[in-house]
Amino acid sequence: MARSRRLRLAELRETPFLMFESGFALNHVLISACERVGYTPTTAARSGQIDFIVALVASGLGIGFLPRLVAEQRQQPGVRLVELDDRDAVWEMALIWRRGGYLSHAALAWLELNRDIYPSANLK
Numbered sequence: 001m002a003r004s005r006r007l008r009l010a011e012l013r014e015t016p017f018l019m020f021e022s023g024f025a026l027n028h029v030l031i032s033a034c035e036r037v038g039y040t041p042t043t044a045a046r047s048g049q050i051d052f053i054v055a056l057v058a059s060g061l062g063i064g065f066l067p068r069l070v071a072e073q074r075q076q077p078g079v080r081l082v083e084l085d086d087r088d089a090v091w092e093m094a095l096i097w098r099r100g101g102y103l104s105h106a107a108l109a110w111l112e113l114n115r116d117i118y119p120s121a122n123l124k
Contacts (some may be wrong), residue, residue, distance in 0.1 A: 004066045005081075005082065005083065006082065006084070006085035006087070007082050007084060007085060008037075008084075008085050008086050009033055009034050009037050009084065009089060010037045010038070012034075012040075012041070012063060013038075013039050015042075015062060015063050016042050016043070016044035016061065016062035016063070017030070017041040017042065017043050017044065017062055017063060017064075017065070018043075018044055018045050018046075018047070018056050018057060018061060018063065018064040018065075019041075019043050019046050020047065020048060020053070021046050021048040022046070023049065024048075025091070026065060026067075029089060029090075029091045030065055030089060033086055033089035037086075044056075044061050044062040045061060045062070050066065050070060050074060052072065053066070053067075054074045054076060054079060055084045056081050057078075057079050058076060058078040059078075060093045061086075062083060065084070067091065067093075068083070069117070076112050077078075095110075095111065095114060095123065097111075106124065111123055
């Protein structure tokens with residue numbers, strides 16, 4: 001698995017999952033996607049801390065799931081980033097703001113960053 005460039009959820013049936021605490025939207029996306037391919041994942045541990053999940057992955061306890069942008073910022077020795085290749089495990093995100101409302105300099109910078117990263121997102 002560590003040598004793969006992409007994995008499908010069906011390939012992870014026997015692998016323990018390192019999940020976020022209950023209530024995180026990503027958990028629901030992953031569990032539902034696993035159920036659609038015929039299994040309920042085994043959860044080895046849960047945490048609300050991204051860095052702790054990455055440390056658990058580095059220690060070999062299981063596999064963690066993070067959005068790509070977050071995972072790319074948390075690279076460390078012993079952890080390999082592998083893209084999940086499953087249409088059932090898509091997590092749609094959205095940026096919303098009041099049209100014509102005031103946006104701080106930080107909010108404007110955040111929008112500009114997202115426009116640069118996701119040019120097809122049509123952020124107006």
